[in-house]
Amino acid sequence: DTEVTQTPKHLVMGMTNKKSLKCEQHMGHRAMYWYKQKAKKPPELMFVYSYEKLSINESVPSRFSPECPNSSLLNLHLHALQPEDSALYLCASSQDQYEGAGTEAFFGQGTRLTVV
Amino acid sequence: QKEVEQNSGPLSVPEGAIASLNCTYSDRGSQSFFWYRQYSGKSPELIMFIYSNGDKEDGRFTAQLNKASQYVSLLIRDSQPSDSATYLCAVSTSNTGKLIFGQGTTLQVKP
Numbered sequence A: 001d002t003e004v005t006q007t008p009k010h011l012v013m014g015m016t017n018k019k020s021l022k023c024e025q026h027m028g029h030r031a032m033y034w035y036k037q038k039a040k041k042p043p044e045l046m047f048v049y050s051y052e053k054l055s056i057n058e059s060v061p062s063r064f065s066p067e068c069p070n071s072s073l074l075n076l077h078l079h080a081l082q083p084e085d086s087a088l089y090l091c092a093s094s095q096d097q098y099e100g101a102g103t104e105a106f107f108g109q110g111t112r113l114t115v116v
Numbered sequence B: 001q002k003e004v005e006q007n008s009g010p011l012s013v014p015e016g017a018i019a020s021l022n023c024t025y026s027d028r029g030s031q032s033f034f035w036y037r038q039y040s041g042k043s044p045e046l047i048m049f050i051y052s053n054g055d056k057e058d059g060r061f062t063a064q065l066n067k068a069s070q071y072v073s074l075l076i077r078d079s080q081p082s083d084s085a086t087y088l089c090a091v092s093t094s095n096t097g098k099l100i101f102g103q104g105t106t107l108q109v110k111p
Helices: none
Strands: A004-007 A010-013 A018-025 A031-037 A044-050 A053-057 A064-070 A073-079 A087-094 A111-115 B004-006 B011-014 B019-025 B032-038 B045-050 B054-058 B061-066 B071-076 B085-092 B099-101 B105-110
Touching: A004 A087, A010 A018, A018 A031, A018 A087, A031 A073, A044 A064, A044 A073, A044 B099, A053 A064, A073 A087, B004 B085, B011 B019, B019 B032, B019 B085, B019 B105, B032 B061, B032 B071, B045 B054, B045 B061, B045 B071, B071 B085
Parallel strands: A010 A111, B011 B105
Antiparallel strands: A004 A018, A018 A073, A031 A044, A031 A087, A044 A053, A064 A073, A087 A111, B004 B019, B019 B071, B032 B045, B032 B085, B054 B061, B061 B071, B085 B099, B085 B105
C-alpha cells in the first residue's frame, strides 16, 4: 500500500479566511513533504518534516504554516492567502529523507486551492 | 544552468513504438533518481527509481543512469495511448534530501 490521503480535494477560500490542508499516511514513513504546483510547472518543494521535526523550509511565506502532529499526519495551515497562492498543493511521504534506498516519495492526490 | 533539465516536448510516438525520455542534472553528488508520470489534473505517480549506474527494468519501463555523464533516461517500450502524460524527472540533491524536479516532458502516443 503506497497511499497518501489528502483532504479536502478542492478548497475555495477568501483572502481573510483561515483553513487547513490535511495529509495522512500509514506506511510508516518518517519523512513527509509539502509541495506546491502551478499549472504546467513542476512541483516546488515547500517544507520537509523528518521524524516529526521540520528539516527544510524553502523560504515559504509565513501565511503558510506547517504542522506535524505525529508520524502519520501532516497539516498545512493557511491564513491571509493571496490569489497567486492558488495552486495544487501536494503532500508526499517517503521512508526516509536522505540519499539512497527508501527515499522514493509517494504523492497524495493533492488539494486544488483557489483563493478568491 | 537549471539543476534538472528535460526537453519539454511534446514527444510524439506512434502506438507500439519505444518512447525515449531524457534528463540531465547538475549536482554531481546526486545519488537518487526518479521518474514520475503525471496525467493532466492529477498528482505525480512514481513509476521508476534508480540509484546505481546502469539499467533497471520494470515491465515496459527501463530507467538508465549514467552518473559520469550526469544523465538519466526512461524508455517506454510498446507505448500505449494511455502512456500519454507528462513525465517528470526528479533528482534528490546530495546531503539535503530535497527532491528537485525537471520541467517535465509531455509524451503523446498516437493510435
